[in-house]
Amino acid sequence: MPLLEVKNLHVGVEDEDIRILNGVDLTLDTGQLHALMGPNGSGKSTLASVLAGREEYEVLDGEILYDGEDLLELEPEERAEEGIFLAFQYPVELPGVSMTNFLKESVNSVREARGQEELSSAEFLKMMRERADMMGLDADLTKRSVNEGFSGGEKKRNEIFQLAMLEPRLAILDETDSGLDIDALKNVADGVNKLRDDDRGFLVITHYERILRYIEPERVHVMLDGKIAQSGDMELADKLEDEGYEWVREEAAAAAAA
Amino acid sequence: MTTALDTDVRPEDRFISAFEVNHGQALNGTNASIAQQREDAIERFSQLGIPTNDLELWKYTNISKVIDRPYTLPLGPREASVEESDIAPLLVDDMDAHRVVLVNGRVDESLSDIGELPSGVVVSSLAQAGKDHPNLVEEHYGKYADFEDEALTALNTAFVQDGAFVYVPSGTIVEKPIFFLHVTASDEDLFLQPRHLFVVEDGAIARIVEKQYSLTDANTFTNTVGEVFVGEKGNLDHYLIQDEGPSASQVHTRAAQQKEDSVYSTKTVTFSGEVVRNNATIEADGSFCESNLFGLCIGQNEMHVDNHTRMDHVQPDCNSNELYKHVLNDASTAVFNGKVFVSRGSQRIDAYQQNDTIVLTKDAQIYTKPELEIYADDVVCSHGATTGQMDEDAIFYLRSRGLSERRARILMLQAFCEEVLEELAVDPLRDEVTDQIRTRFGGYFD
Incomplete structure (x- = not known):
């Protein structure tokens, strides 16, 4: 059974006559990393938000199966408990919420839901130090409020660090590579590679193929106007890098006319 | 001695006739300055009248509706059956402090546990201090809380009987907090007017914690005036926790003067009350002063909380920090009006003021007005207010x-x-x- 099956997904914005996704089909297995590319406004981030349970989007048609179960029935926190993690494109600053307290609560709530034992403070701190080190996150950042005053790169690294802490089965990275310098980009890619394993699937949303050179996806999908317009392997990403998205649009238009 | 206020006449006249009846008897006072100021104060009160919403400073708080009630005005000590077991739940767990319990504005020695104080430090009732330390009371009483423009300060000054007193002599450190637990207890509706005086002399350091609770469901109105003096290089950290419940209203005036190179901090947390008006004023009357005003209001039900602050910078090279936050639920209302005043010649002032509010319901309301009035040209002053949902x-x-x-x-x-x-x-x-x-x-x- 696939880890994630998105079938004919149509999504709009609640109370507004706007359609963003127009029949998305996507299947992802554990042990795989798929890249989702596409121009701005094509619906990539909307798909990520719907997968994580953001409530301002309305699913008009289609379904999402996670481990064969209906994902759309679940609250965002239940999805986290079931092993879905979204690394935000714009991680939220939470002044007054300490990283340590927040993460301890977060980790223990998903552990409890997964039937694992709650971590003691000592165990938690040890795990936090190890994973911060593994993900190249400055350990001092864990002593601050969540994302408050973090640089753009630090915020993205913090997302990958939290991914490492929460050990999800499905990790969705929403443009985690954008706005990073080369060191931070390699750092994030390195973090992702360390976390890849047979029980985990990744959906990496990106605007550019550059991060894919470091993380080598099994599949590459191109989204256009709220649909998957092309799927292929790394050669597809290379072609997009060289030629842009125009040819995808033309092929899609030709297919629609036929 | 007790006077029932005559509700057939307008509220101002009730107080004026109560004053006339008791003048020279219950309203005597052991100290010349107290006695002297009564006359002027009642005169000023009769001119000013109880504030109405027509006044800019009282635009959003209707105080007359909670003053215009058939209160009893206690003059002189009265019996109140408050037991240890009544106050035990109101103490702060694990806070080792010099504790004074005031019942209906008067120190109750049997409930107090002042313990050992550093040499020269006085923690007592204001009435006792008037007898034991008349010079100190004379030097500071009525000097910081101005009743010219504040009718309720005038009213308090006219009727002053007792309250809390602290004196920390020059260079003395009081390590434990000095804790005043203010409780009201009565079957009757009470109008109380405690008067506090806190004097921290040059180089002295102290913390004063005040908490207010009510042990009755009767309506109470407490018109408190607290005066504070912090001498050169002194440091006073001053708390007020307000949790009197839905049948208690109050106007709490806290007026401080600080001298050169001193630190004064006033920190107020409001949990409950029917109508609560806090007037906090600080005059930084010396260079290199640091002044802090912090407040937190957790509004619920119908409570109405109004924080008015005034930071007077009348000397150069000082800084002040002010932050008030509100979380308003149900149909609660908060008002914030903070004024920072910088006089001509008070250069190099660094003044920061901020008010932030989270409004959780459609019925909760906030009226916020941060103000700067600056007559110097080399200052850094900022102010701001935010209001929003989660x-x-x-x-x-x-x-x-x-x-x-x-x-x-x-x-x-x-x-x-x-x-x-x-x-x-x-x-x-x-x-x-x-x-x-x-x-x-x-x-x-x-």
Whole structure:
């Protein structure tokens, strides 16, 4: 059974006559990393938000199966408990919420839901130090409020660090590579590679193929106007890098006319 | 001695006739300055009258509706059967302090436990201090709380009987907090007017914690005036926790003067009350002063809380920090009016003022007005106010990391309060306030 099956997904914005996704089909297995590319406004981030349970989007048609179960029935926190993690494109600053307290609560709530034992403070701190080190996150950042005053790169690294802490089965990275310098980009890619394993699937949303050179996806999908317009392997990403998205649009238009 | 206020006449006249009847008897006073000021004060009160919404300073707080009630005005000591067991739940767990309990504005020695004080330090009732230390009272009484423009300060000054007194002599450190627990207890509706005087001399350091509770469901109105003096290089950290419940109203005036190179901090947390008006004023009458005004109001039900502050910079090279935060639920209302005044010649002032509010319901309201009045040209002053709902992006972020919606909302409200909570430097007090806030927020999302 696939880890994630998105079938004919149509999504709009609640109370507004706007359609963003127009029949998305996507299947992802554990042990795989798929890249989702596409121009701005094509619906990539909307798909990520719907997968994580953001409530301002309305699913008009289609379904999402996670481990064969209906994902759309679940609250965002239940999805986290079931092993879905979204690394935000714009991680939220939470002044007054300490990283340590927040993460301890977060980790223990998903552990409890997964039937694992709650971590003691000592165990938690040890795990936090190890994973911060593994993900190249400055350990001092864990002593601050969540994302408050973090640089753009630090915020993205913090997302990958939290991914490492929460050990999800499905990790969705929403443009985690954008706005990073080369060191931070390699750092994030390195973090992702360390976390890849047979029980985990990744959906990496990106605007550019550059991060894919470091993380080598099994599949590459191109989204256009709220649909998957092309799927292929790394050669597809290379072609997009060289030629842009125009040819995808033309092929899609030709297919629609036929 | 007790006077029932005559409700057939307008409220001002009730007080004026009560004054005339008792003048020279219950309203005597052992100190010349107290006695002297009564006459002027009642005269000024009769001219000013009880403030109405027509006055800019009282635009959003209708105080006359809670003053115009058939209160009893206690003059002279009265019996109140308050037991140890009544006050035990009101103490702060693990706070080792010099404790004074005031019942209906008067020190109750049997409930107090002042313990051993450093040499020369006085913690007593104001009436006792008037007898034992008349010179000190003469030097400071009525010097900082001005009744020319404040009718309720004038009223308090006319009727002053007793209250709290602290004196920390020059260079003395009081390590433990001095804790005043103010309780009201009565079957009758009471109008109380405690008067406090806190004097921290040059180079002295102290913390004063005041907490207010009511042990009665009767209506009470407490018109408090507290005067504060902090001498050169002195440091006073001064707390007020207000939790008198829905049948208690109050006007609490806290007027401080500080001298060169001193630090004065006033920190107020309001949990309940029917109508609560706090007037906090600080005059930084010396260079290199640091002044801090912090406030937190957790509004619920119909409560109305109004914080008026005035920071007077009349000398150069000082800094002041002001932060008031409100979390308003149900149909609660908060008012914030903070004024920072910088006189001509008070150069190099660094003044910061901020008021932030989270409004949780459609019926909750905030009226906020930060003000700067600056007559010097080399200053850094900023002010701002924000009002909003909870940040739904932040709630979603927390939920996406496995926190329930309820936990996410409680956490965000707590985090909003954190900036003020971390200013509560007495750890047991901060823990207690934090727990109370957490419990209250928990109830919002059950």
